[in-house]
Amino acid sequence: MKRISFLLAVGLTTAVTTATRAQEPSLAEMAGQPPADAVEAPPAPALGPPRNSAGGGLEAESLPAEQAEDLAPGMDSIRTLGPTPVADVRFLMDQLGLQRTLGDSGIRSFGWIEGGYTGASPGSGLLSVEPRQNRFGNEFLLNQIGLVLQKPLQRGGLNFGFNVRYFAGADAALGQPKGGIGSTVTSSRFSQDFRDLYVSAHLPILTELGMDVKVGRMNSIIGYNGFLAPYRPFYSSDYQFFYSQDGAFTGALTNLHVSNRLDVWNGVTLGANTFFTMRSAHSVCYIGQVNYWLTDEQKTRLTGSVYAGPNAIFAAPGMAGDFNTTVELRVQQNWTQRFTQIVQSNMGWDSDTPVGTGSWYGVYTIGIYHLSDKVDALARGEWFTDVKGTRTGISTDYSEVTLGLNWHPVKYLDVRPEIRGDFAGAPAFGVNGAHTDFSQLTGGISCLVKF
Structure with a gap:
């Protein structure tokens, strides 16, 4: 004493x-x-979108937030409540001293590790239909080990950037691209991939805010839930994510900043999930998107997207046609500082499949309520119909309800438990390719460490 x-x-x-x-x-x-x-010492350059304390902006764990992180920081802000964006954790930059090494070059590095366990009512093995990425019942997965080295673009005059986003794990096996560095790996539980490998430029042309251009291998701009763990709110995924969208591609994209509230994307891809090669002999596809904030406070965001071309997205085995068209409509509404709602609908068609023209339609809503600065409550409800079975292999309607939490006690840790029920109008669920059950119950928990 x-x-x-x-x-x-x-x-x-x-x-x-x-x-x-x-x-x-x-x-x-x-x-x-x-x-x-x-x-x-001079402060480190601001490389990411600002945090929004007024209740507007994007949720950090979403694909739109990943896009804002990668290109032209400052256009879209990130909400203050919720998990810390992975790029803002800065363990590599500050604690390990990379900031001193990189100086004022504008280059930064960060990463993450995610693993989780899923219990499933159909039993042990690969779930025949959803949820993804936690697709193995009664099994722990090392989903992702991610490492990023990037130079985001800056607003203003002519400047150049790049993005190298490498990851390994079970999710890299799930999303392995044609021609990718892990394409010779046969394991369904571990592989590697460059999710992003592109160069970029900000051009002060056409409008006062200019245009961004990126060329190479990159994440898709379609969808709310990202493929990578720091950019999706739930451990499991929605039906639209896995059956109606292409998670990544090789191609070229432009983003014209018409105003602080309006962005217009246009681009060309080489088909579904490729690594500097074409998916097929004619798989040159168009992708486009419009994003519009109704007010400067960034409370309501409207998004419309289209993706069209031969082999633009994947079909169920043996069910591919010769021309895909996907249309997506989405609204994000920040009702209060604590509550955000997303409503998204995908519609798609695939011509000349073995069963004629296949089509699919889906809609979901996600609610994110920030109970405190450490805990978020999450809910998702979804309906998806696979007309003629060209997406899932089973021609039926699907629905799912997911309830979850996101506990982020410190900036470098997210713990995400969830419980989920899936339902179908025909026997669709099972394991290892079997379709025996009308319903499926899963419970999962993931741990995401950001550095």
Whole structure:
């Protein structure tokens, strides 16, 4: 006790002395000169979108937030409540000293590790239909080990950037691209991939805010839920994500900043999930998107997308046609500082499949309520119909309800438990390719460590 009392006394005396000195002008200050300790190192460049404390902006764990992170920071802000964006954790940059090495180059590095367990009512093995990425029942997966080295573009004059986003794990096996670095790996539980490998440029043309261009291998712009763990709110995925969208491709994209509230994307791809090669002999596809905030406060965001071309997205085995068209409509509404709702609908058609023209339609809503600065409550309800079975292999209607939490006690950790029920109008669920059940219950939990 005497030792503790002595230490407390020393600490209190030091604090009082420091505070007193801080209130007294130094000789340099009285002479009109700044004190020596007032000279600070220049701050690191702002490489990401600002945090929005007024209740507007994007949720950090979403594909739109990933796009805002990668290109032209400052156009779209990120909401203050919710998990810390992975790029803002800065363990590699600050604690490991990469910021000193990279200086004011504008280059940054960050990463993450995600693993989780899923219990499933159909039993152990690969779930025949959803949920993805936690697709193995009664099994722990090391989903992702991610590492990023990037130079985001800046607003203003002509400047150049790049993005190298590497990841490995079970999800890399699930999303393995044609021609990718892990394409010779046969394991369904571990592989590797470059999710992004592109160069970019900001061109001060056409509008006052200019246009961004990126060329190479990159994430898709369609969908709310990202493929990578830091950019999706749930451990499991929606039907639209896996059966109606292409998660990544090789191609070229432009993003014209018409105003602070309006962005227009246009691009060309080489078909579904490719790594600097074409999916098929004629798989040159068009992709486009319009994003519009109704007000400067970024409360309501409207998104419309289209993706069309030969082999633009995947079909069920043996059910591919010769021309895909996907249309997506989405609205994000920030009702309050704590509550965000997303409503998204996908519609798609695939011509000349073995069963004629296949079609699919889906709609879901996601609610994200920030109970506190450490805990978020999540809910998702979805309906999806696979007309003629060209997406899932079973021609039927599907629905699902998912309830979850996101506990993020510190900036580098997210723990995401969830419980989910899936229902179908025909026997669709099972394991290892079997379709035996009308319903499926899963419970999962993932741990996401960001650095």
